[in-house]
Amino acid sequence: MPELPEIETIRRGIAPYLQELSFKTVLVRETRLRWPVPTELGTHLTGQTIKNIQRRGKYLLFECSQGYLLIHLGMSGSLRLLSPNEPLKKHDHVDFIFTDSLCLRYHDPRRFGCILWTTEPIAAHPLLAKLGIEPLSDHFNGHYLYQIAQQRQCKIKPFIMNHLIVVGVGNIYANEALFSAKIHPSRSVATINIQEYQNLAISIQKILTMAIAQGGTTLRDFADSKGRPGYFSQLLQVYGRAGQPCYQCGTPIKQYRLGQRTSYYCPICQNDSIPE
DNA sequence: AAAAGGACCTGGTGGC
DNA sequence: TGCCACCAGGTCCTTT
Numbered sequence: 001m002p003e004l005p006e007i008e009t010i011r012r013g014i015a016p017y018l019q020e021l022s023f024k025t026v027l028v029r030e031t032r033l034r035w036p037v038p039t040e041l042g043t044h045l046t047g048q049t050i051k052n053i054q055r056r057g058k059y060l061l062f063e064c065s066q067g068y069l070l071i072h073l074g075m076s077g078s079l080r081l082l083s084p085n086e087p088l089k090k091h092d093h094v095d096f097i098f099t100d101s102l103c104l105r106y107h108d109p110r111r112f113g114c115i116l117w118t119t120e121p122i123a124a125h126p127l128l129a130k131l132g133i134e135p136l137s138d139h140f141n142g143h144y145l146y147q148i149a150q151q152r153q154c155k156i157k158p159f160i161m162n163h164l165i166v167v168g169v170g171n172i173y174a175n176e177a178l179f180s181a182k183i184h185p186s187r188s189v190a191t192i193n194i195q196e197y198q199n200l201a202i203s204i205q206k207i208l209t210m211a212i213a214q215g216g217t218t219l220r221d222f223a224d225s226k227g228r229p230g231y232f233s234q235l236l237q238v239y240g241r242a243g244q245p246c247y248q249c250g251t252p253i254k255q256y257r258l259g260q261r262t263s264y265y266c267p268i269c270q271n272d273s274i275p276e
Numbered sequence: 277a278a279a280a281g282g283a284c285c286t287g288g289t290g291g292c
Numbered sequence: 293t294g295c296c297a298c299c300a301g302g303t304c305c306t307t308t
Contacts, residue, residue, distance in 0.1 A: 110285045
């Protein structure tokens with residue numbers, strides 16, 4: 001479900017309500033996420049106060065009095081703020097209940113997400129230590145991408161989705177950013193020049209920023225922390241639009257499989273002389 | 277070392 | 293209506 005804009009939407013939605021609140025109880029109904037939810041999670045968290053909620057890539061980092069709660073939503077995870085009395089739905093795996101009776105509820109049908117606890121320095125956490133640059137930071141630009149690309153031989157779409165290079169760009173926004181930069185998803189990274197990389201970096205930032213402003217993209221079931229959908233899906237140019245006319249030139253959008261992911265592009269705007 | 281493919285899960289959809 | 297194959301927003305791990 002969630003890419004960077006969806007995670008950021010959730011972070012912004014919950015942070016104002018949870019700052020300085022203390023954990024009263026943690027109810028773990030299902031421990032089988034991507035990695036087991038720590039059995040002592042409640043013991044660790046009870047009495048701790050949330051100091052700050054940050055995001056690194058698609059990870060939410062809850063800075064507590066004496067450690068970090070780390071949450072990833074995988075493909076199908078969501079977090080909702082509600083009353084602890086709210087009736088449970090299937091796959092509501094964990095409740096974080098706070099002293100003022102607010103409940104943060106973790107829901108994840110496919111269980112690809114994770115909930116972890118660490119008291120080690122957060123930047124050194126094994127899941128975070130090797131992550132690439134934040135796309136919305138000042139240091140992310142065309143030069144950065146160009147330099148790494150000179151030593152690689154992969155296609156551009158998996159390249160920008162590689163979170164060891166740049167974090168947070170998932171399948172939807174990778175397709176959209178490449179359309180915006182007029183680059184075919186299968187272009188070899190070494191054939192792309194510096195000017196094109198500068199356009200691409202700007203496109204990635206533009207797309208992500210716009211998506212955050214729209215509250216993310218709702219395809220099936222994404223909702224923010226209050227259950228509201230995101231509206232960026234109305235602005236998608238290529239993702240999910242196979243066979244429909246390109247908004248720029250009218251040519252039908254093409255769809256194909258690149259790696260294990262579905263890719264969408266305009267054969268005219270993104271110069272379809274490249275073998276898929 | 278880097279690229280590609282498989283694996284982990286459930287639910288929704290479309291075809292027969 | 294039922295059954296089945298296939299698809300889905302992620303990313304770690306194994307294989308090449």
